[in-house]
Amino acid sequence: xxxxxxxxxxxxxxxxxxxxxxxxxxxxxxxxxxxxxxxxxxxxxxxxxxxxxxxxxxxxxxxxxxxxxxxxxxxxxxxxxxxxxxxxxxxxxxxxxxxxxxxxxxxxxxxxxxxxxxxxxxxxxxxxxxxxxxxxxxxxxxxxxxxxxxxxxxxxxxxxxxxxxxxxxxxxxxxxxxxxxxxxxxxxxxxxxxxxxxxxxxxxxxxxxxxxxxxxxxxxxxxxxxxxxxxxxxxxxxxxxxxxxxxxxxxxxxxxxxxxxxxxxxxxxxxxxxxxxxxxxxxxxxxxxxxxxxxxxxxxxxxxxxxxxxxxxxxxxxxxxxxxxxxxxxxxxxxxxxxxxxxxxxxxxxxxxxxxxxxxxxxxxxxxxxxxxxxxxxxxxxxxxxxxxxxxxxxxxxxxxxxxxxxxxxxxxxxxxxxxxxxxxxxxxxxxxxxxxxxxxxxxxxxxxxxxxxxxxxxxxxxxxxxxxxxxxxxxxxxxxxxxxxxxxxxxxxxxxxxxxxxxxxxxxxxxxxxxxxxxxxxx
Amino acid sequence: xxxxxxxxxxxxxxxxxxxxxxxxxxxxxxxxxxxxxxxxxxxxxxxxxxxxxxxxxxxxxxxxxxxxxxxxxxxxxxxxxxxxxxxxxxxxxxxxxxxxxxxxxxxxxxxxxxxxxxxxxxxxxxxxxxxxxxxxxxxxxxxxxxxxxxxxxxxxxxxxxxxxxxxxxxxxxxxxxxxxxxxxxxxxxxxxxxxxxxxxxxxxxxxxxxxxxxxxxxxxxxxxxxxxxxxxxxxxxxxxxxxxxxxxxxxxxxxxxxxxxxxxxxxxxxxxxxxxxxxxxxxxxxxxxxxxxxxxxxxxxxxx
Numbered sequence: 001x002x003x004x005x006x007x008x009x010x011x012x013x014x015x016x017x018x019x020x021x022x023x024x025x026x027x028x029x030x031x032x033x034x035x036x037x038x039x040x041x042x043x044x045x046x047x048x049x050x051x052x053x054x055x056x057x058x059x060x061x062x063x064x065x066x067x068x069x070x071x072x073x074x075x076x077x078x079x080x081x082x083x084x085x086x087x088x089x090x091x092x093x094x095x096x097x098x099x100x101x102x103x104x105x106x107x108x109x110x111x112x113x114x115x116x117x118x119x120x121x122x123x124x125x126x127x128x129x130x131x132x133x134x135x136x137x138x139x140x141x142x143x144x145x146x147x148x149x150x151x152x153x154x155x156x157x158x159x160x161x162x163x164x165x166x167x168x169x170x171x172x173x174x175x176x177x178x179x180x181x182x183x184x185x186x187x188x189x190x191x192x193x194x195x196x197x198x199x200x201x202x203x204x205x206x207x208x209x210x211x212x213x214x215x216x217x218x219x220x221x222x223x224x225x226x227x228x229x230x231x232x233x234x235x236x237x238x239x240x241x242x243x244x245x246x247x248x249x250x251x252x253x254x255x256x257x258x259x260x261x262x263x264x265x266x267x268x269x270x271x272x273x274x275x276x277x278x279x280x281x282x283x284x285x286x287x288x289x290x291x292x293x294x295x296x297x298x299x300x301x302x303x304x305x306x307x308x309x310x311x312x313x314x315x316x317x318x319x320x321x322x323x324x325x326x327x328x329x330x331x332x333x334x335x336x337x338x339x340x341x342x343x344x345x346x347x348x349x350x351x352x353x354x355x356x357x358x359x360x361x362x363x364x365x366x367x368x369x370x371x372x373x374x375x376x377x378x379x380x381x382x383x384x385x386x387x388x389x390x391x392x393x394x395x396x397x398x399x400x401x402x403x404x405x406x407x408x409x410x411x412x413x414x415x416x417x418x419x420x421x422x423x424x425x426x427x428x429x430x431x432x433x434x435x436x437x438x439x440x441x442x443x444x445x446x447x448x449x450x451x452x453x454x455x456x457x458x459x460x461x462x463x464x465x466x467x468x469x470x471x472x473x474x475x476x477x478x479x480x481x482x483x484x485x486x487x488x489x490x491x492x493x494x495x496x497x498x499x500x501x502x503x504x505x506x507x508x509x510x511x512x513x514x515x516x517x518x519x520x521x522x523x524x
Numbered sequence: 525x526x527x528x529x530x531x532x533x534x535x536x537x538x539x540x541x542x543x544x545x546x547x548x549x550x551x552x553x554x555x556x557x558x559x560x561x562x563x564x565x566x567x568x569x570x571x572x573x574x575x576x577x578x579x580x581x582x583x584x585x586x587x588x589x590x591x592x593x594x595x596x597x598x599x600x601x602x603x604x605x606x607x608x609x610x611x612x613x614x615x616x617x618x619x620x621x622x623x624x625x626x627x628x629x630x631x632x633x634x635x636x637x638x639x640x641x642x643x644x645x646x647x648x649x650x651x652x653x654x655x656x657x658x659x660x661x662x663x664x665x666x667x668x669x670x671x672x673x674x675x676x677x678x679x680x681x682x683x684x685x686x687x688x689x690x691x692x693x694x695x696x697x698x699x700x701x702x703x704x705x706x707x708x709x710x711x712x713x714x715x716x717x718x719x720x721x722x723x724x725x726x727x728x729x730x731x732x733x734x735x736x737x738x739x740x741x742x743x744x745x746x747x748x749x750x751x752x753x754x755x756x757x758x759x760x761x762x763x764x765x766x767x768x769x770x771x772x773x774x775x776x777x778x779x780x781x782x783x784x785x786x787x788x789x790x791x792x793x794x795x796x797x798x799x800x801x802x803x804x805x806x807x808x809x810x811x812x813x814x815x816x817x818x819x820x821x822x823x824x825x826x827x828x
Contacts, residue, residue: 123788155677202599202727206648209640210656216637216697221663221676224671298558301551306544312812315807316559320567321749322806324757327799330783331565334580341568344581375562384705387742391712422708425657429664429704436667438760474667481670496667502667511661 057172060309064179072178079171082178086185087192094172102167110163113156120234121148121246150246151236158227162218220299232493254494269451271461272502273495275451277502279366280472284434286370287377293426294374295381302382304391317379321341325376329443332372333359359445369470373440385419392418407520428507435503436474447479448470473499536798563724566803573796576601578789596766605791607811608801610819615770616798620780622688624805626774627756634699640805643732648716660701679765690774691765695755702750709743710736741816748813775802 007461015023064072068082075082080095129140182189200208232254240247257269301315320328335341336358343355392415400410420427441447447468465479473495481492571584579585579598586597593599608616644650645657675694676685684690717739718731726734737744759776766772773781779798783790 015714076789151677155674159681198727201729205728205732206644206650206653209644209648210700213637213641213700214656217660217663217700220675220694220697221666221671221701223678224674225666227674228666228670276546291588301554304551306548307551307555311811313555313559314814315811318807318810319803320562320751322803322810323566323569323799324775324779324802326566326757326759326780327795327802329568331569331799335568337564339581341581341583345583349694382747387746388705388709390742391709422712423705424708425661426704426708428661429701432665434659438667477667477670493670496670500665501668504662507661507665508658511658 002104060174060179061177064175068179069182072175072182075174075178079174082181083174086178086181087190088177088181088196091174091177091196094487095170097308098167098170102163105163106160109156110160113153114160116148116153117157120150120248121153123281128365129380142308150234150240150248154230154234155227158223158230162223209462217218228493229497231489232497236493237488238489250490254490257491268462271497272467275469276467276471276473276476277498279470280435280474280499281502283366283370283472284431285436287373287434287437287440288427288431290370291381292379292423292430295378296385298378299382299385299389303386314382317382320376321383325439326375326443329372329439332375333444336368360449365445365449365470369440369444372444373437376440384423388419388422403462425511428510428514431510432503432507435472435499437472438474438478441470441472442478443476447475527559567795568801573604573793573800574600574602575793576603578792580792602623604797607794608797611794615773616775616778616801617761618771619773620801622771622773623775623802626688626691626695627752627805630695630699630755631748631752633692633696634702635744635747637696638702638747638751639706639737640732642703642710643701645734646707647715647731647736648711648728660703662666664701672761675761676764685765685767686772688774691755691762691774693756694761694765699751702747704797706740706743706747709740713739723806730781745813745816749806749810752809756802756806 027203065078071082071085078096079099080092082092083089083095084092127142127144129142131138132141133139184191193251233249233251234247235250236247237255298317301307302310307313334344338355338360342358343352346352346356357364358368396414397410400414405413445468447466447470449463449470450466450468453462465476466483467476467479470481477492477495477499480495481487481489568583572580575582575585575598577596577598582598585600586592588599632691645653679685679690679693684693713736717735721731721735722728756774757776758774759780762774763777763780766777768781770778775798778793779802782795782798
């Protein structure tokens with residue numbers, strides 16, 4: 001086996017560059033069955049591991065019932081009691097407070113909202129008339145009573161489910177803690193609050209550092225995300241707007257609508273979706289890599305030894321960051337409008353006869369958007385690269401110079417690998433960020449020029465939203481949910497999910513294969 | 525009397541020097557061109573802010589001669605800056621103050637959170653490390669503003685709508701996701717430094733603040749700048765939460781509102797004047813922070 005590998009490596013090394021690429025591609029595909037096989041063959045062992053974990057949980061709970069002293073048994077009901085009675089006052093009290101909060105919340109809110117989840121509310125707005133006296137004249141006036149609000153029910157249900165999960169997790173944790181403290185006390189070991197605090201800065205430092213950031217992410221990112229995904233399976237749109245009306249579950253309708261709705265000119269919705277998706281990917285690719293490489297080059301030029309006024313050059317580039325993006329974008333779109341300053345100057349110099357349609361011709365608009373984006377993005381990359389480039393050990397370059405390496409070779413063998421190592425995850429996040437880049441498109445072209453479809457039965461997701469040829473999926477979603485004549489959150493959310501799927505697919509592939517993830521300590 | 529070898533060396537030195545001069549000349553030319561491209565929009569912004577009428581199709585105002593005034597051309601004036609601070613329809617001073625408070629407080633909190641997260645993910649080893657990194661990658665993929673409505677509802681539940689601290693809370697809550705750059709940088713700092721400090725009895729907290737942070741100045745600078753800039757220029761979330769109320773608006777929201785269609789021609793100059801003012805804090809901050817860009821800090825930290 002080892003010989004075969006060595007042989008194939010020798011063969012591989014003797015290939016030229018083009019063949020190497022082909023070999024790698026071929027290898028990737030030929031490895032797929034093996035990887036799949038490996039994946040399926042690992043399922044039993046993974047399942048066993050999972051099963052083992054679950055039985056361990058069960059065993060711990062059973063142990064604390066059977067072996068536990070009164071303190072541990074009491075903490076089955078009163079969270080934290082096993083800790084408070086064993087010198088761990090702070091943690092014990094925190095556990096107990098959460099339990100109190102949880103019970104109060106469940107009685108007041110959680111219970112009723114969970115009950116409303118399957119139906120998303122029975123009774124929405126009820127109109128009735130009352131007799132009022134206005135200007136001495138009795139008259140009838142209609143008033144409304146609001147009962148169930150589908151949106152609130154859904155949101156509260158999600159929050160309730162999260163709180164229940166947290167409760168179960170904490171309950172189990174404090175039980176195990178209590179049990180282990182009990183066992184330690186048998187051999188005369190005690191851990192007090194002081195020890196807890198000390199651990200927080202050393203052994204459990206990861207928890208100290210990550211607690212607040214993770215809490216923030218869960219409350220303001222994870223919960224909204226789950227909620228938005230769920231909205232994709234309802235008919236939440238302008239004709240079902242809470243609190244006046246209620247919305248309801250529609251299952252996969254929004255999703256299937258994307259593929260089945262057809263007008264007189266074929267599957268318009270699907271066609272537009274395909275075009276927008278393609279442009280989104282093209283845009284994200286060019287926007288990410290043009291910024292990255294050009295920015296790195298600018299940073300390297302400014303960093304060259306012997307170049308004076310470094311601070312000045314950097315500060316000039318920073319003006320772009322200093323002016324908020326939407327201001328510079330609005331200015332740019334003003335400058336390049338058909339009667340804008342650029343066309344005006346070019347005309348007065350006699351270079352052109354009629355105004356260049358910078359942002360009104362689809363192809364030119366796409367090029368312009370990418371160019372303007374480099375104008376915005378290069379300073380950011382420069383900022384990142386300046387710091388990182390300075391950290392590359394000078395010895396590497398010196399020894400390369402002694403060996404007679406050309407600047408290009410040094411760039412490709414030292415600088416680029418180092419930078420890619422540090423920034424691959426950032427690059428992926430930039431790619432993702434560009435797929436969701438709202439500002440640039442919204443303020444520059446506004447998504448225009450619009451797709452024109454003649455015929456009847458054009459789905460309102462296309463005709464009503466005014467989706468254009470430079471629209472990304474994200475701006476289309478914006479149009480659907482905010483500016484469209486009849487807003488449609490359900491479809492918007494499904495489109496959001498589609499973005500999510502596409503992006504997740506690409507970036508997880510990159511992420512899994514990047515060296516900075518698999519080999520984190522390579523450059524120390 | 526000079527030796528031929530010496531002459532040759534001198535000639536070589538001269539030609540090398542000439543090559544260096546040519547190279548430097550080319551680089552400076554390039555830098556000047558880059559600077560011009562990057563400054564033009566900013567200069568245009570300043571000129572527009574000094575123009576007497578709405579004239580976005582002229583690059584700069586005309587000279588203040590009587591003929592130009594009579595012909596109705598835009599001329600130089602500082603009136604827009606006066607309007608900016610005195611106009612009763614808009615409260616620029618209030619917006620500016622709001623923005624400053626939000627940006628400074630978020631910058632302080634976020635910098636600590638970002639660097640702390642990066643440090644934990646780079647240096648500490650715990651069970652959930654890789655799942656957390658993947659989770660954050662995936663969370664970043666979800667289009668953010670779709671969740672704005674829901675964030676607003678959550679804030680309402682917490683009774684936090686109607687003051688600017690809700691914005692600070694939101695910015696800080698999402699800050700952990702900016703860990704990429706700092707984490708990548710921390711990865712390149714030799715672990716042997718940590719170990720040496722720990723042998724001397726330092727706990728992980730001390731290692732973070734006394735060993736790793738001093739070696740990471742460029743990345744601290746970067747983090748401070750980014751965490752100041754993004755709340756300072758953020759538009760979407762801020763405008764959604766302001767709900768059209770002057771006392772809740774940030775500069776970005778307020779200025780955008782100035783340009784609403786009906787006002788565009790009247791307030792364009794004032795808008796540009798505002799834009800110039802908005803740029804000042806970040807340029808000052810950057811100019812001040814630049815001294816921490818020092819070459820090769822970790823070089824030579826480990827011997828052998």
